Amino acid sequence: MTEVRTRFAPSPTGFMHLGGVRTALYNYLYARKMGGKFILRIEDTDQERLVPGATQVIYDTLRDCGMDWDEGPDKGGEYGPYIQSDRKDLYLPYAEELIRSGHAYYCFCTKEELAERKAAAEARGEVFKYDKHCLHLSKEEVERKLKAGVPYVIRQNTPTEGETSYKDMVFGEISMPNDTLDDMVLIKQDGMPTYNFANVIDDHLMGITHIMRGMEYLSSTPKYNLLYEAFGWEIPKYVHLPTVMRDKEHKLSKRDGDAYYSDFISKGYLKEALINYLALVGWNPGDDREMFTMDELVQAFDISGLSKSPGIFDVEKLTWFNAQYIRQLPFEKYLSLATPWFEKAFEGMDRQMDFRRLAELMQGRTEVFNRIPEMVAFLKDMPAYELDLYFNKKMKTAPETAADALCMVKPVLEALGPWTEAEIHDRVMDAIQEKGLKNGAVLWPLRIAISGLANTPGGAFEIAYLLGREETLARLDRAIARLQDAYGKGNVQ
């Protein structure tokens, strides 16, 4: 059996689209699973859309994700070069061979003429398909124009009758009536091959055995197969992938601003989570497993698990995966990843903050790193809050009675020796026991008084510790004053 060779062939646009990452991933997984080779090829035949530095983004992203390629522009390999613009001169002879065998022809129609004919066809309510106008030029006419240096393109000469079909490993049998096949351009006026042509030539020359790509190529594949046949080349296996959608109607598009790999990384999504989730949009292992490392994906991946229908990219589920991965992070790793976000949150604060302790509290609650600043902001500045927050039915607390609880705690905290979490916890609990109160009746108001929030990461003890003695007591004083102001002095104490 011949070695499996897959390829990822992006065009360098400057960003890595998540759909592209997934395509690369499946190619990578299949090659590794089969013990084959994964090839990276850059498709930059469109000279008008060149973006400087764009290939670097592709390298960086793939490497960052752990998808190492065996052959590629920067790595070499026996089928190079791996950048199509570097292969420019190699395509024309193949096109000329096709012309000799009658499978292609020179076309001298200008873009303007084409546009005119297209408009005319549309005016008549017809679809425009290239009319093979130049196919009927006499040999002499063609020679003359070529000699005269009239600009030309080379078009594929597709059959007008019958149908062409092929078998796709995901979609099964696909057949297209030949009369719907357009005589597509193979070589452009600037001498560059089109994607359509370069793809076929390169995939063959590079010995690609399995072509895994987006399903937008499903209906142009018959034209590629006609080319393979014209050359007498073996047709590779096709694996067309369902589209990744933003919602039911729309593709995940570059316009959305959140379709790029880098967008998610900078928001604080872990690449492991992104890869894990992406693998599952359009593929499933056949059992209920969901958590996969890259190596596990390699083991589990199989083309039979690929689905046919488009899948919607669900950020909620990605976020769940992300939270899972964050929780599993070794603590030191979490701390180092969270620290920049902590620093951002506490910028300009004069108090010290125990990042380690904060990180311990936050690791299990972090879904995406960019949500950290908002979650910990209350530690920097006391938020404004409504006294209603002191209401809690279960804790049996209310604004009217909150001051009593706070006044009970205050001297305990003031008398505290070392300001450690354990000390705070033990002394306050002792006092609660002594008074025969319920924990919540004291701790709820205390937490509200020093955080101003209904929900906080950590409880009263943790927050008090993080705030430090001075800030805690200051917040406590202010809370007591405000409550007494509203409801009068309590009579406990």
Place this chain on the structure above:
RNA sequence: GCCUCCAUUGUCUAGUGGCCUAGGACACCGCCCUCUCAAGGCGGAAACAUGGGUUCGAAUCCCAUUGGAGGUGCCA
């Protein structure tokens, strides 16, 4: 318009003629735990697009309808 493809809960999906009173996961809701939240545990609501066939039997096969996607570029 024409061509191709697709169609199970809100979402990702399992399901390849009887194992399906349709399974798992996210999200949602409730309960437990608990000083809040989160995590965790338990439970709940939620789907075979519609209509015809085929068959003893259909989510599964066939046809039509509807809906959706893709293609129809000297873009890839």
